[in-house]
């Protein structure tokens with residue numbers, strides 16, 4: 001890989017030419033289109049192989065039975081889909097099991113490992129091999145003399161952090177990253193520490209994920225979250241699923257889709273790729289279905305827009321509703337629109353003024369197809385629209401989500417059973433992180449209350465998000481970077497530039513469970529602080545502690561670890577935050593140590609400081625926990641007009657320029673973000689290959705590219721700079737012309753840091769402008 005325009009700060013000789021992420025292939029690359037249902041026996045086989053590989057055949061199944069059990073088990077860290085409320089199913093899936101097993105592995109990375117391998121040597125390893133070494137067992141510090149990580153005591157490690165933070169000229173020289181699996185209690189303490197120090201520099205994985213959804217829903221409805229819950233999913237007449245690969249990334253949604261199909265609901269999938277969840281499934285945990293190979297359809301209509309074409313499709317659906325309302329008084333819910341919304345006239349004029357030709361061109365769909373979707377919507381009494389990254393990681397992510405709300409408002413699909421917006425969040429507690437204060441743009445109301453309850457003076461200036469943190473590092477303005485989970489180096493865009501940025505720091509601290517790239521790409525000083533995983537027992541002075549998490553549908557419940565920790569030296573995440581905070585803020589009046597003795601005490605403070613957390617300790621112990629109140633669900637809109645706001649944004653031009661393609665970066669079935677389980681992608685028919693690009697066969701022919709032939713990919717950024725990936729294999733796939741797709745995190749090399757959305761500041765990871773040519 002090379003960039004014509006060198007990344008500022010230069011590149012270190014020890015960086016491999018391009019990130020080598022996946023495992024060394026076990027055989028030749030294969031591609032055989034997949035024709036089986038999602039989940040079922042393929043999933044069962046894949047799980048068994050995984051349990052064997054991780055040596056977890058004994059503990060694994062026992063732990064899995066305790067997953068997602070109302071308040072007596074641990075919350076599956078695999079995704080943010082809510083738990084089954086009826087308790088009818090064993091509420092688990094293939095990828096959840098893999099994720100948990102990955103944490104419970106018997107493999108360990110101890111001091112002997114670090115003594116045997118220098119950091120320069122580890123830099124040559126693949127990311128798969130790094131993580132595959134197993135669980136971290138004790139705190140380690142980087143020793144520049146020997147280029148090895150060496151053991152350090154917890155006390156000394158906290159002193160290193162404390163000294164670095166105390167020595168800053170300005171607290172804004174520190175940046176505190178969070179990856180969305182951190183429990184609510186640790187989250188609250190973490191943001192408290194940052195704000196007590198005096199900074200709102202709290203970037204998080206949301207900045208790359210659903211920032212657009214939060215901002216859009218906040219602007220439209222005054223509530224930055226979805227308004228529906230699982231019961232609504234069970235009563236909707238129509239479900240519209242945009243831009244999510246549910247069979248891989250939210251597999252428990254398959255159950256909801258199968259149930260919806262059973263009761264005759266309409267299910268419309270909108271995705272440039274027809275993903276496995278858009279066909280049929282064997283309900284993953286329904287053993288009768290499994291035994292009988294009984295499959296259930298999970299779709300009634302599939303639409304394949306061009307990449308970025310969703311907003312035009314939704315505009316077309318809205319236009320059709322309005323056209324129909326001329327003859328059908330029930331097409332539009334005028335009473336709802338009059339009573340609860342603002343901006344309708346302008347929006348109606350916009351829809352009427354947008355010609356069908358433009359809608360067809362920008363969506364890549366025919367008018368007839370758009371009308372099919374509009375008909376489903378028009379005939380359903382109750383509709384839910386759900387979406388994930390296929391909609392958010394675009395320049396116009398905010399506008400598209402607001403367009404969804406526009407469509408819902410037209411027919412009063414809000415504030416009643418079976419209807420509303422339903423974003424599918426990513427990390428298992430990413431929504432809880434935001435609720436509990438991980439926000440680089442906190443509201444004054446939030447800060448006022450924090451100040452009053454916690455007796456601190458929080459800074460008022462907005463802080464840095466993920467992209468802005470990397471930019472500030474490039475300018476040498478960030479001295480200390482703390483990663484509370486996650487793998488910042490590999491997850492962020494513009495890989496070589498992010499590496500160089502991290503290396504400008506005086507100190508990088510990574511709180512992690514497994515070895516990853518962010519330990520190898522580090523600042524002048526570097527710490528690895530190993531923590532308990534969610535499956536593990538957290539013993540503190542007052543006994544075994546539990547933490548709380550919030551799912552995609554705003555349910556907050558407890559998660560209790562049940563396994564013996566991977567090492568006796570691990571600390572819990574709340575304890576690590578408290579340790580760093582005490583070292584950095586020796587005179588702090590916050591009772592850090594007292595909080596850690598009993599997390600109920602943290603929850604008591606949270607109950608006072610956070611909206612919707614009244615009586616937290618009692619309510620979180622209710623059988624299914626509790627639901628955070630959603631004002632918009634009650635038709636209370638905390639917007640300037642006090643009403644739900646229609647937005648009237650022009651359609652973006654998403655048609656690729658001649659010769660260019662729009663490339664979406666996405667996950668394979670066998671990976672969890674930067675964690676790669678294998679180089680197979682079962683549902684897309686891929687074996688032994690990650691360095692690939694899915695293309696339309698006509699686009700391949702036009703460029704003289706053979707099936708599975710090697711290609712060079714070049715992206716062009718806003719500022720004209722180019723980035724390359726060479727020698728990828730082109731897979732002929734059912735994807736619209738002008739579109740291409742491939743895997744993150746490898747393809748982050750193609751995502752320029754400057755290419756972030758001006759609406760959400762999210763990196764534009766689903767619409768990279770590329771050319772693809774046969775390999776030179």
Ligand SMILES: Nc1nc2c(c(=O)[nH]1)N[C@H]1C(S)=C(S)[C@@H](COP(=O)(O)OP(=O)(O)OC[C@H]3O[C@@H](n4cnc5c(=O)[nH]c(N)nc54)[C@H](O)[C@@H]3O)O[C@H]1N2
Pocket residue numbers: 078079080095209242243244245246248249250270271272273275306307308309310388389390391425426427664665666667668669671672673741766
């Ligand atoms: N097993 C597993 N589960 C996970 C994760 C994981 O890596 N592995 N990651 C978790 C996280 S953090 C997140 S955020 C979620 C991510 O869940 P997803 O959003 O499903 O993630 P992606 O794989 O990025 O895939 C997005 C989908 O968007 C489609 N797409 C691309 N461009 C467009 C477009 O312009 N329009 C439309 N309509 N669709 C488009 C792609 O074809 C793909 O199906 O999953 C979470 N759950």
Ligand SMILES: Nc1nc2c(c(=O)[nH]1)N[C@H]1C(S)=C(S)[C@@H](COP(=O)(O)OP(=O)(O)OC[C@H]3O[C@@H](n4cnc5c(=O)[nH]c(N)nc54)[C@H](O)[C@@H]3O)O[C@H]1N2
Pocket residue numbers: 131178179180181205206208209389393426427484485486487488490491492493511512513514515516531532533534573665666667672673674675744745747748751765
């Ligand atoms: N090109 C491209 N890039 C993307 C995306 C994309 O679609 N395309 N998606 C973006 C999205 S949606 C996201 S969310 C980010 C993901 O970004 P991150 O959340 O930063 O990355 P992960 O891969 O989820 O982090 C994995 C690491 O988390 C650590 N870990 C695991 N469990 C625990 C735990 O319990 N506690 C702690 N402290 N650490 C733990 C392990 O050490 C593991 O190596 O990537 C983003 N990057």
Ligand SMILES: [Mo]
Pocket residue numbers: 205208209426427
């Ligand atoms: Mo995410």
